[in-house]
Amino acid sequence: MAKRVGMEVALAVAEAVGQCNIDMAAVYPITPQSHIGEHLSDLVADGKIDAEFVTVESEHSAISAIIGASGTGARVYTATSSQGLMLMHEILPIASAMRLPLVMGIANRAVSGPLNILNDHSDIMPQRDCGWISLFVENGQEAIDLSIQSFKIAEHKDVNLPICVNIDGFQLTHMVEPVEFPDQELVNKFLPPRESFATLHPSKPVTMGAFAMSDYFTEILKAKNEALKSSKKIILEVWEEWAKMFGRTYKPVETYKADDAELLVLTMGSMGETAEMAIDELQAQGASVGLVKLRLWRPFPFAEIKEVLMKAKRVLVTDRAVSFGGPGGPVCGEVKAALYNESHKPVIYSSIIGLGGRDVTVADFTGMINRVIKGEANVDTYEFWGVRE
Amino acid sequence: MSKKVFSRPRSLKEAVFHYCPGCGHSIAHRLVAEVIDELDIRSRVIGIPPAGCAVLAYNYFDVDMIEAQHGRGPATATGIKRARPDSIVFSYQGDGDLAAIGIAESLHAANRGENITVIFINNACYGMTGGQMAPTTMLQQRTTTTPSGRNNILDGYPVKVSEIFSRLPGVTYLERVTVNSPAGVNKTKKAIKKAFRCQIDGLGFSLIEILSPCPTNWKLSPVDSCKWIDDVMSKEFPLGVFKDNTGAGKKTGEAAP
Ligand SMILES: Cc1ncc(C[n+]2csc(CCOP(=O)(O)OP(=O)(O)O)c2C)c(N)n1
Ligand code: SF4
Numbered sequence: 001m002a003k004r005v006g007m008e009v010a011l012a013v014a015e016a017v018g019q020c021n022i023d024m025a026a027v028y029p030i031t032p033q034s035h036i037g038e039h040l041s042d043l044v045a046d047g048k049i050d051a052e053f054v055t056v057e058s059e060h061s062a063i064s065a066i067i068g069a070s071g072t073g074a075r076v077y078t079a080t081s082s083q084g085l086m087l088m089h090e091i092l093p094i095a096s097a098m099r100l101p102l103v104m105g106i107a108n109r110a111v112s113g114p115l116n117i118l119n120d121h122s123d124i125m126p127q128r129d130c131g132w133i134s135l136f137v138e139n140g141q142e143a144i145d146l147s148i149q150s151f152k153i154a155e156h157k158d159v160n161l162p163i164c165v166n167i168d169g170f171q172l173t174h175m176v177e178p179v180e181f182p183d184q185e186l187v188n189k190f191l192p193p194r195e196s197f198a199t200l201h202p203s204k205p206v207t208m209g210a211f212a213m214s215d216y217f218t219e220i221l222k223a224k225n226e227a228l229k230s231s232k233k234i235i236l237e238v239w240e241e242w243a244k245m246f247g248r249t250y251k252p253v254e255t256y257k258a259d260d261a262e263l264l265v266l267t268m269g270s271m272g273e274t275a276e277m278a279i280d281e282l283q284a285q286g287a288s289v290g291l292v293k294l295r296l297w298r299p300f301p302f303a304e305i306k307e308v309l310m311k312a313k314r315v316l317v318t319d320r321a322v323s324f325g326g327p328g329g330p331v332c333g334e335v336k337a338a339l340y341n342e343s344h345k346p347v348i349y350s351s352i353i354g355l356g357g358r359d360v361t362v363a364d365f366t367g368m369i370n371r372v373i374k375g376e377a378n379v380d381t382y383e384f385w386g387v388r389e
Numbered sequence: 390m391s392k393k394v395f396s397r398p399r400s401l402k403e404a405v406f407h408y409c410p411g412c413g414h415s416i417a418h419r420l421v422a423e424v425i426d427e428l429d430i431r432s433r434v435i436g437i438p439p440a441g442c443a444v445l446a447y448n449y450f451d452v453d454m455i456e457a458q459h460g461r462g463p464a465t466a467t468g469i470k471r472a473r474p475d476s477i478v479f480s481y482q483g484d485g486d487l488a489a490i491g492i493a494e495s496l497h498a499a500n501r502g503e504n505i506t507v508i509f510i511n512n513a514c515y516g517m518t519g520g521q522m523a524p525t526t527m528l529q530q531r532t533t534t535t536p537s538g539r540n541n542i543l544d545g546y547p548v549k550v551s552e553i554f555s556r557l558p559g560v561t562y563l564e565r566v567t568v569n570s571p572a573g574v575n576k577t578k579k580a581i582k583k584a585f586r587c588q589i590d591g592l593g594f595s596l597i598e599i600l601s602p603c604p605t606n607w608k609l610s611p612v613d614s615c616k617w618i619d620d621v622m623s624k625e626f627p628l629g630v631f632k633d634n635t636g637a638g639k640k641t642g643e644a645a646p
Contacts, residue, residue, distance in 0.1 A: 028489075029519065029521045030518060031519075034518050034521065034533075035519075037521075038521065038533040038534055041533070041535065041536060042536050045535075045536040045537045046536075053534075055521070055522045055535065055543075055544050057492065058460070058489060059490075083458060083459060087490075112458065115444065115456065
């Protein structure tokens with residue numbers, strides 16, 4: 001059995017990536033991601049991993065550099081946050097169109113303005129439609145596990161897509177948590193060297209990122225969409241293999257004490273553990289509530305979401321981002337779309353919470369849930385929970 | 390009654406700097422504020438803080454300030470100056486901001502000869518984010534991303550902004566100074582004043598590179614940091630005037646009719 005150690009989650013992520021036999025990492029620092037890059041540079045400098053660490057001059061270059069490396073068949077990693085991710089935005093859909101496996105850790109942080117360095121999900125949400133697989137973690141152990149799994153998923157011959165692991169900034173990245181690292185030999189077995197279907201190689205020339213006008217553009221985008229949708233099958237396979245080898249189970253949609261609950265609360269990311277405590281408290285008082293946690297943001301797990309949510313009478317979706325002028329929080333919009341064509345669907349409430357690092361407490365969850373139970377929450381709109389008007 | 394000989398510049402607010410003890414930013418701020426006072430341009434000045442330790446510079450300068458995203462100061466400055474030619478615009482930037490992520494904006498604003506002033510704080514690292522390698526980091530210098538020292542093969546060479554920018558015909562005045570001694574501080578103030586003058590007189594792009602101590606990330610005492618600038622940093626980044634075309638008067642258009 002692997003030993004449990006206490007470690008800052010950002011460092012643990014770098015250690016986990018270090019277990020994956022990467023060839024190259026290119027990182028530009030940004031709070032709260034910086035410790036991931038710094039620790040990777042330590043691992044390289046200490047000779048613990050045999051990889052290139054490139055001190056690039058911006059995130060735009062970081063993502064471009066790992067695209068180049070991945071094009072040659074290398075296993076690559078970068079990490080960023082907030083403004084850095086926004087700066088990468090231009091390149092993100094290109095990586096997925098080129099069908100290049102990249103792995104990126106995101107220390108989720110609010111996007112400016114106003115300038116803020118603390119956690120919410122407003123950095124990943126604008127990247128939603130870039131064709132990346134997008135996963136969320138709830139604690140340090142999950143950050144380790146999913147970082148390792150991501151290489152296997154991204155590089156799978158039926159996937160070949162970039163993938164990002166969302167790790168709430170500060171709330172997770174800067175916490176010291178008890179974690180265990182999988183045994184290196186088992187990781188080697190789980191994650192064999194990358195086999196790429198096409199690489200930049202002088203002896204067999206290929207073109208990556210070619211021009212496509214209206215005659216082929218739609219077909220290429222459809223192919224990308226199909227690839228992303230069907231990656232779910234591989235993700236499930238990888239999680240099954242992980243569970244067998246390492247004993248920890250992962251699902252696209254996870255639940256906590258949700259059986260037979262009339263009201264389900266949905267969270268994504270680190271808030272899940274806080275919400276669990278609220279569910280315990282309310283169930284002890286006799287309330288019929290349960291928790292649903294979304295792990296797989298893209299491809300969106302329509303079937304799994306329906307299966308879980310259709311059993312409830314009411315659903316409260318929490319979002320850590322705003323879709324300005326839109327239907328509510330971005331997660332809520334997806335959940336509503338998933339259920340729209342069902343008959344006897346639950347009533348869906350939307351609450352926006354925890355923006356720019358505002359603390360989300362157990363009392364916030366019990367407060368939001370009680371409002372729905374008492375019929376005080378407005379179903380026609382969404383609420384900024386706790387906002388001062 | 391004794392005469393008051395030293396007071397807070399009017400262009401600085403009554404706020405306590407958040408900078409670390411011995412940091413060069415505090416001195417540079419004060420000098421910029423003194424110059425603004427002495428040139429009596431406070432009502433015309435618009436400043437642009439960077440992403441970096443000086444991100445909160447608007448808490449200190451009592452002039453109009455508009456925050457730029459990381460590296461974009463000179464582009465924002467360009468817009469302000471073109472729209473309000475009567476304003477006096479300065480962009481305040483660190484070496485990560487100017488020489489890494491924002492090198493394109495900086496170089497092109499300089500190349501266009503925008504009539505703006507750039508205050509460039511070279512402290513050989515990314516101070517704000519925890520002392521990672523910057524383009525200006527010395528060879529062999531240990532940082533949090535070059536734990537065994539900057540290696541020219543892996544990480545390239547220190548980028549010499551003043552040397553590079555002084556080659557651009559668009560640049561009018563460019564000087565490298567330091568704030569590690571009283572004499573250096575006086576010289577820095579003169580340089581900053583000249584740079585603002587250059588802008589007031591409509592002469593074109595000016596940039597003052599200030600070698601500035603970052604004791605926290607250099608892991609040196611403030612005194613040793615000042616010494617390190619003399620012993621190491623200024624060897625790689627020699628002080629001096631790299632370009633001074635202020636005597637040549639206003640530029641005239643050279644485009645074909
Ligand atoms: C797009 C983007 N990437 C990264 C950051 C994080 N960041 C903020 S300041 C900074 C570097 C600061 O270094 P420097 O410009 O040298 O200024 P100093 O703090 O040393 O004064 C970085 C990387 C950011 N704000 N935006
Ligand atoms: S980290 Fe360095 S640059 Fe930033 S305030 Fe401290 S001494 Fe100054």
